[in-house]
Amino acid sequence: MSVQSMLKVERLTKTYPSAGGALTVLREVSFDLEPGASLAIVGPSGSGKTTLLGLCAGLDRPTSGQVALAGETIGDMDEDERARVRNDHVGFVFQNFQLIPTLTALENVLVPLELRGEAGREAEAQALLTRVGLGARSDHYPIQLSGGEQQRVALARAFINTPKILFCDEPTGNLDGDTAHAMTDLIFEVNRERGATLVLVTHDLELARKCQRILRLRSGAVISDERT
């Protein structure tokens, strides 16, 4: 089945109840992303980037509007169905790495497969770790790895289930300049190899310019949607 659109967002609005009335953090955001494309979401702090990403990945429910991920409308799904969709189609790279501290690098990479009940794919995971340059560190626990190394493990984990779409929230936000550069390159390389759609939240305009499209947010609204 071919999908014309990998991620389709329609009039997405998110409001939080707060002491001073409802707080609208996303306002009627719409965009459409074809398979294999890459999108950067930029904007000042508090503009709603993380919120948007979370809604796209089905981590939260919008107040109104629709999200279709790989052709599946996730708005009507319950939490567990959305979890299944994530497991099938989505990869994540977080700002603060989010490795599971009690698992080794290799085991962290394997988690999405284990969740599907697939066993015996250690070789693949090992290959991915080698691909991100950590072939020799697969038995190490997260605290035994540096921040950059942890993020590379996270990248390997994001790709193990051959996701159709990869979500990154400030993947280099916690890394220093050089490490950040190397990480960015790695993300784009691996993404190209695997042919996944990429959605990237960042403050870093240089990084954003590597994407095919840049979506600018301010106070929850899209102020521009341009192709680079």
Added chain:
Amino acid sequence: MRFILKMAWRDSRASRRRLALFSLSIVLGVAALVAIGSFSANLQHAIEGQAKGLLGADLAVQSRSALTPEAKAFLESLGGERANEVSFSSMVVFTGSGGQTRLISLRAMEGGYPFYGEFLTDPKDAAGRLARGEAVAVIEETLMSQYQVKPGDSIKLGSSQFTVVGALKTIPGESAAVALLSPRVFIPMSRLAETGLLGPGSLVRYKTYFKFPPERDVEALVRDLRGRFRELRLGFDTVEERKRELGQGIRNVYAFLSLVGFVALFLGAIGVASAIHVYVRQKIGTVAVLRCLGASAWRSFAVYLVQGLGLGLFGALLGAAVGVAVQLALPSLVKGVLPFDVDFFVSWAAVARGVGAGLVICVLFTLLPLLPIRRVSPLVAIRSSFAEAADRPDPLRWVVYAAIVVAVAAFAWWQTPRWQIGVGFVVALGVSFGVLAGMARAVAWMARRFFPRRAPYVWRQGVANLHRPNNRTVLLLLALGLGTFLIVTLALTRATLLAQIQGTSDGNRPNLLFFDIQDDQIGPLRELLAKEGAPIQAQAPIVTMRISRLKGRTVEQVLKDETSKIPSWTLRREYRSTYRGTVAATEKVVEGTFVGSLTPGTEVTPISIERELAKDMQLALGDTVEFDVQGVPMQTRVASIREVEWRRLEPNFFIVFPEGVLESAPKFFVAATRVATPADSARVQQAVVGAIPNVSAIDLTLILQTLDGIFSKVQFVVQFMALFTVATGVIVLAGAILSGRYQRLRETVLLRTLGATRRQLLQIQMVEYAILGVLASVVGCGLALAASEAMARFVFETKGGFAPAILAGAVISVVSVTLVTGLLSNRGVATHPPLEVLRQET
């Protein structure tokens, strides 16, 4: 499923030691249940195995008076083997050891009793010499050591001398405990008459033992005998009867102790829940990532449920192993109380029950902190600060609470198949935990509210630590307070009881009682006691009688009446009544008027009856009772009802007649006097027994010792069980401190960065734990005071004692235990390299 198990296994890797530690909280609770369960299975087995040895015969027929010739002839016609025993209280004189005297239970034996089991003596041939009818005696082992009697020494019983040939080790059908108050002395029946002790009025028990061929239906025989000799009021004892009684007794004790053990399990489970609570909090990030990666809510929950199950299983199995080890120690704890030998074996059913109970309770409790895992939002993974919107109430929580209540009730009901006990236990447990928790909360709040603001820094910081976010002060107070509460309640209750009995020895109250005084002996005794400097303070004539009619109906009719709720002992017993002109100091009239003397010509004698007995017999003022006073019928009516303070060592009576009716009936006396010292008591007793050998004496101190002996045994066993709760409290404390160790580590590192010295850090900890200990003991002792006061008032009907020594001891030990546990569990925190802590940040 595979994922769940694998993930659970991997995720627990780093914290398996910690989880194992949490599981220790339930180990002792399960151990207690397994130990008593398995041991009581041993006991039941022993009862089955040694059934015949429990009685030593197939049938024992007991009578309070010598058998009538017809009854005797009939019993002889029954066939089988027969043996006779006559027993009554008397005084023994140890001629060898300076003529000391002691109240004993004299047993004259004839025939081949016991037919089953063994009459064990030391040396072994003593039983044989007794059987041959020599002028010999076998005496209780405790008498041998207490009065330094050796085989070959002689003792005096009444007017004859006997040679002690050995010490009694065991005799079937009786435990050594029966001999606490009056140790046993066995002599041959053929030598009884020459002692001259069998006077009228002595409370004698005649027993005939039978051994029948196996095919004889003893139960049917008993039914026949009961109908045939109804008016003789015989007692029958069969092997089945013994088994039933013993079995019921053991089941009751077992149920009680299991419930005590369950308290430890319950506390431990709360401890586990609280430790898991901390554990889960640290896992929220992991859960959120799992959810992002596509794990369903149920699966991520299951990962931790499996860990909780594993923990419960580990704790329960370890508990079972410890329980079996404890079971090995139990027989020596109850030695001398059991009338039979117990073989050790592990009852797997009991082990399974203990493990099952432990697992169920533990898992139910761990569900409480695990349930929120279902609601962890995957958003947490992308938002560093976790601000979950105000939690909606989780209906499943209430399901778990309900399940806990049901499980506890089911456990109690299972132990004691009466639903009232199940409900009562749940309520009692709920109320005591609720009150404890409430008090703990109040006390913790007060500590903060009223702690002086100007106190030195380490003090303020120590108190502040008790209120830090995520503190578990209430749990710790609960854990320590519960143990304190149980142990202190026991100690206070014992103190109350002893103080109450001791109280009767104050002032000028009588403390030495003489009984079995014949009509013609009271005069000489009075003179003798006056001469010895211990004049009689109270004396009372006793006339024995039985009830023949109650409110116009014969006793037999009332006994046959199925609807009658009157206990049969009140109708069958022999009443030892007195007559006097006034109300005694130990009683007061609560209804009607006490009639002191009979106006001439009265047909129906006005009597006074004791309140409880009146209640049992459903007698009210004016009701008529016909007594059979040794063959003479006597019409009476209830003229007054008295409340009697039985605990006083003074002659007290159920039924008091007025003067002028019973004077001419055959009677004997009791008399009471006061002696100043134990030496005086011994001297007076020796003088009396020397002059009037059939008079028996009992000293208040003897009763005190006996009661204290019994009570300390009971207290020991209950305390042994309560100790499981105390130890569980300490483990919960250690577990709680250890699971909060990481948080503490970070605080300490922070304080050190700010320049705190190691000494200050240590002081802060000491202050924190000392205050915790003080608060816990205050809570525990406070509740214990309330509980023992309630016990004293409602169970023992006296005033509760205030025992500062016990309370101070409790406070000191709880504080030291808390300090030691706290400091040990936090060992190394103050010296931990800060960098490592910072790196561990997840």
